Amino acid sequence: MKHTQTSDESTAPGEDSARGAESSRLVGSDRVLAVLKELARYPDGVGLEELTRVMGSPKPTVHRALGALRRAGLAGQDTRGRYVLGDEFLLMAFAHHEARPEHVRIRPVLEALAHRFGETAHYAVLDGREVVYRAKVDPPTGAVRLTSTVGGRNPAHATGVGKVLLAHQLGTVEEIGAWIGDSPLVRRTPRTLGTATDLHHDLRATLERGYALDDQENESGVNCLSLPVYATSPAVPSGAVSVSALTYRTPLRTLVDAVDEIRALLGPLGEPYG
Template sequence: MSDTPEPDVPAERLVGSDRVLAVLIELAGRPQGASLEDLARAVSSPKSTVHRALASLTRAGLAAKSGVGRYVLGDEFLRLAFAHHEARPDHQRVLPALVALAERFGETAHYAVLDGTEVVYRSKIDPPSGAVRITSTIGGRNPAHCTAVGKLLLADRLPDDAAVVAWAREHGLERRTDRTITDPDAFAAELARVRRRGYAVDDQENEMGINCLAVPAGIPAARGAEGAISLSALAYRMPLDALEDAAGQITALVAEAIDG
C-alpha cells in the first residue's frame, strides 16, 4: 500500500492539524493560562507557527486571550465538553445510581471504565452536603490495580490466577501507598476474592485516607462492558468495614437505579 497521502488530505495539513491539537491539549493542562512563549516551548515549535494555531483556535472559540497576554481555553470549548458529557448515554444511564449513592451515604460516587492498565472516571457525583469532599475529576485516571473499580473490571477481564499473575508481571504493580498490593500472587488472590464476592475494595491503596467499594454498573454478566460504579469515602468518616457492611445495600441500590 502506498504511503502517499490522498490528494484531498495533503501531508502539510496533517502536520498543521497535529500542531493545533498539541496546542489545545497544552492549554487544557494550564488552567491559569499560558503565554505564546510558554506554548511554543512546550510544543517545540516556532512562535509564529504556534501563533497561527492559536488564531485558528480563537476563531473557533476554543481558545481565548486574556487581558494580560495569556491564552486560556475558550468558553466554546467548555460548553462543548460539558454538553457532550451530560448527553453521553453511559452518563445518563448511571446518573440515577450515582445520585442515589451520594444522597444515601453522604459520600462521593464515581462511574469508571477500564482503559488498558488504567481506569478513567467518566462520571462523578459529590454528596449534597459535607465540608470535605474527594478531589477526583471527570476524565481523571488512576492505575487499575490499586483502585476498587479497576480491580472489579480486571477481575472480569482476567479469568483466573494465571492470567492475573501474567498481567501483573507484564505491567507491574506500582506502589502508590504502603497498602498497595504489589506482589503478583497476592494480587491474584485479591481478584479471586472479588469474583467470589461480586464487589471490590480499595483499602487506602491508591490514596491514603480514601476507602472505596465498587460494584458492577449493571447486571453482573455485563459488568465488563458496562464499567463499574464506586462509593469513595474518607476513611475517618466511613471506615472500610462500614463500607463492606453496606456492600449489599450498594449493589441493590445500583441494580434498582440502572436495571429497574
C-alpha cells in the first residue's frame, strides 16, 4: 500500500542535514565531557599521552576536547605541561556544592557530630544500588582517611546510610530480590550482607529501631550508626547522616548508647513532618 506522508512526517528542506549536524555536535560534546570526567581522576595532572591511552581515543580527539575545556576555563596546564581541572570548574563546583540547601542545613549537624565523637560524620543520598556522599566532616583531631569522599560512592547494602534509606523503600524480601536483580551483592568485607534474606532481616530491624548499623561491613575496622534525614519530604527521607568511627577508638556499642544524643543533634531534620 502506498504510504501517504502526513504533515507530522514532513521534512523541511535542510532539516535532515541540521539533525545530522546536531547529532554530530552531541557526540562531540559527549567526548568533551568524557575527557573532563577522566581529567578529574588526576588531581596531580596528567599528560596527553597517558590521557589518550587510558581513554582509548585518538590523540587528536582528546587534544581537541582538552582545547575546548581550556577555552571554557574548565581545564588548564600546570608548569610541567600536564593537564588539570581548571579554576573555573573548581569555582563552579564548590560554589554549587556550598549553596545547596540541604548542604547548608546539614553542615552544622555534621560539624557537631564530628566534634562530639571525634569521628567522621557524613551526609549521603541513595542512587540506585549505591549511596553518594554529599557532605563529609572530619574530626578536629585524629582524623583517619576513609574510602568516602564528597561525590564518591559506596554500595548501599554495605553502608549504614544506605541501609537506613533502603529500609524505607524495600519492605519485603521479594522487593529486595527484585532490587538485587541479576547482579550479586558486592562483598566489601567478610561481614557484608550477601543475600536478600540477610538484608531483609537487617532492614526490618533498622526500620523498627529507627537507625541503621554498619558493623565493619563496608570497611574493616570501621563501624557506623546512621539516621534518616527529612530535608525535602515530610515522609520519605531525602538522605541520611552517619557517624563513622574506628572500632578500636569508638566501639559500635558507644554509638548505639548515644543514639538519643545523635537524634538531638540532628533536631527537626531527623523527624518526619507535615
